[in-house]
Amino acid sequence: MKLQFPSYRLILEELGGLARFTGQFFRNWAAPRMEIQEFFRQCYMIGYRSVGLVAITGFILGLVMTIQSRPTMARFGAESWIPSMVAISIIREIGPVITALICAGKIGSGIGAELGSMKVTEQIDAMEVSGTNPFKYLVVTRVWATTLMVPVLVCCSDTIAIWGSYLAVNMKNETSLALFSQQVVDSLSFSDVLPAFIKTFFFGFAIGIVGCYKGYTSSKGTEGVGLAANSAVVMASLLVFVLDLLAAQVTDTLGLN
């Protein structure tokens, strides 16, 4: 087999395709009222099915970050700063990004595979023939659902991570939950929480649109389904990092630090 490196052309084609698809989303973004039921069903599927995974990783994240940072903080005699440090890093960066990556893996691949197999087995064509606009019914509802549910999942994950951090702090030296919470709340400012919260909507949008794009435009054949799921995860994860970089730049420029 010949080794193939992705050419610039392919990457540009891919970006062009995604941009066109996003344009199509914005032309159809207001799905008619009758798709509202499907939207809620998707919110339930996307949110409910991922909340366990997101909770576990959040918990471990908070726990491990606290345990790992303790020796260094102790060396500087700054152990009392651990709650603030962990809270800020989780809320501002690690919580949103890790949760978004997990969602890219779970939700992005799920949407990619589902729409991909619907495409391959002509179910999307069948919808069109029976008078339902498949783009509005399948794509618009899913993209809205991920855009709104990923922030919710990030909030869950952040909260549980901080709770995990409390447990880790508590393992070494008794701290009351009240004192810990006080420290966390005091260390967080508006400019920590808001930009981080806003960027999660973009993460959610990216995950939804990439999953739908890959599934909806997947080529015929069963291997097309696997490919759609796989490349949805890769592309969505990459986009999460790119968006994170952009968000950091924007908040920095706006002086929201």
Added chain:
Amino acid sequence: MPLNMTNTPLEKVLEVRHLYKAFGDNAVLKDFSMDLYRRENVVVLGKSGSGKSVLIKCIIGLLRPDQGQINVLGKPVLDLTPAELDQLRVRVGFLFQSNALYDSMSVRENLEFPLRRHGRDKSREEVNTLVVEALTNVGLAHTVDMMPAELSGGMRKRIALARTLILKPEIMLYDEPTTGLDPITSREIVQLILKVQDIYNTSSIVISHDMSCVRQLANRVIMLVDGKCHADGPYESLMQNPDPIVQGFFH
């Protein structure tokens, strides 16, 4: 032109003229023309990959031909707005080669799906009556709460047929309705198609290369070879046709 018993010409419900369709360098349809009259079953015969599915997807507006005209029930398919096309599609049923049942939905939800858009004025009971009636027609009323994955291939085909018939179309397009089924099941499907024609007065285009199904169904056979209409006529006359390509199908 086929005549009915009183020798008046039958009403033409579908007309395809000089259709061209290519995918890149792969020219699939090259100047294909055909007609369909009311209450007529036309079977389109052709080798695998000759473009039969492409043809009926063009007719229903799922694919856009490069050139040519298509008239369905007096409407030029290629010039319709999306809303007009939707209106026309209520009157034209399409049975997909792969059934295309929605596998995340139960049989009932599958059948209700076409009514979402075209039966919004109907009450719950009316919808339920329609669903039960459509399932009874195909003899599968007991599967109403099952999922497509729990059904056999022949049952799925019949459910797909029921889903198409729920809007009582005037023209039916069947894409290989019997392929992959055993002879008994495929005979059942053929009987079903004939029954549908009887009950709803439909005209049909049937794609098939199952010769026993062709013999039972066809009022007329059209052979699609090299993207063109190679031969057109009743089953018996094609059987007598000395053309080697035609004979290749019949023997």
